Amino acid sequence: MANITLAVTGSIAAYKAADLVSLLTKQKHQVTVLMTRAATQFITPLTLQVLSKNKVHLDIMDEERTEVVNHIELAKKSDLFIVAPATADTISRLAHGAANDIVSAVALALPSGKKKMFAPAMNTNMYVNPLTQENIQTLKKNGFEMIAPKQSLLACGDFGEGALADVQDIVTAVQIKLKETRI
Numbered sequence: 001m002a003n004i005t006l007a008v009t010g011s012i013a014a015y016k017a018a019d020l021v022s023l024l025t026k027q028k029h030q031v032t033v034l035m036t037r038a039a040t041q042f043i044t045p046l047t048l049q050v051l052s053k054n055k056v057h058l059d060i061m062d063e064e065r066t067e068v069v070n071h072i073e074l075a076k077k078s079d080l081f082i083v084a085p086a087t088a089d090t091i092s093r094l095a096h097g098a099a100n101d102i103v104s105a106v107a108l109a110l111p112s113g114k115k116k117m118f119a120p121a122m123n124t125n126m127y128v129n130p131l132t133q134e135n136i137q138t139l140k141k142n143g144f145e146m147i148a149p150k151q152s153l154l155a156c157g158d159f160g161e162g163a164l165a166d167v168q169d170i171v172t173a174v175q176i177k178l179k180e181t182r183i
């Protein structure tokens with residue numbers, strides 16, 4: 001059992017985070033969900049709160065506990081941090097060390113040695129764009145493991161690489177990663 005921090009970002013695939021949370025909690029993991037503002041346009045925080053049985057964190061300035069700084073505490077207590085789905089925008093922010101929202105701030109505050117993963121989901125042209133590919137390489141160089149997107153008919157009507165990996169494959173990748181850390 002591990003403390004998994006799941007960051008959900010503003011992709012059309014964000015609704016799949018519900019299944020992801022559900023499967024991870026059934027495996028007895030504690031799942032804490034972070035959402036970007038854009039993610040809340042695609043799936044409600046309430047859904048993920050009910051499935052995770054935990055408060056969903058939306059705002060870096062939401063400091064309801066006086067004894068700790070929320071985003072620092074969230075980073076410290078994470079055994080594994082995963083962004084799924086990960087948008088091009090969030091990948092860019094993480095690659096550039098941004099900390100201007102709850103997802104990027106927690107990512108940047110992760111103590112060294114924490115397990116970090118991301119599962120991109122986006123239109124093929126966004127995915128193959130050299131800027132996105134450069135950002136992905138930067139994340140990999142900084143310890144993030146990528147759960148590769150698959151080829152599929154995308155929501156925009158294009159066919160190609162960029163669809164979120166199957167939820168079950170993401171869960172399997174998380175299990176493997178957690179075993180590596182002997183949690």
Ligand SMILES: Cc1cc2nc3c(=O)[nH]c(=O)nc-3n(C[C@H](O)[C@H](O)[C@H](O)COP(=O)(O)O)c2cc1C
Pocket residue numbers: 008009010011012013036037038039086087088089090091121122123126
């Ligand atoms: C209908 C719709 C679907 C979108 N799907 C994606 C997507 O799958 N992947 C992506 O990178 N951006 C997608 N976007 C664009 C992002 O929502 C936008 O870049 C946003 O700034 C992402 O913010 P975030 O990374 O903070 O969540 C979509 C936008 C719309 C309107």
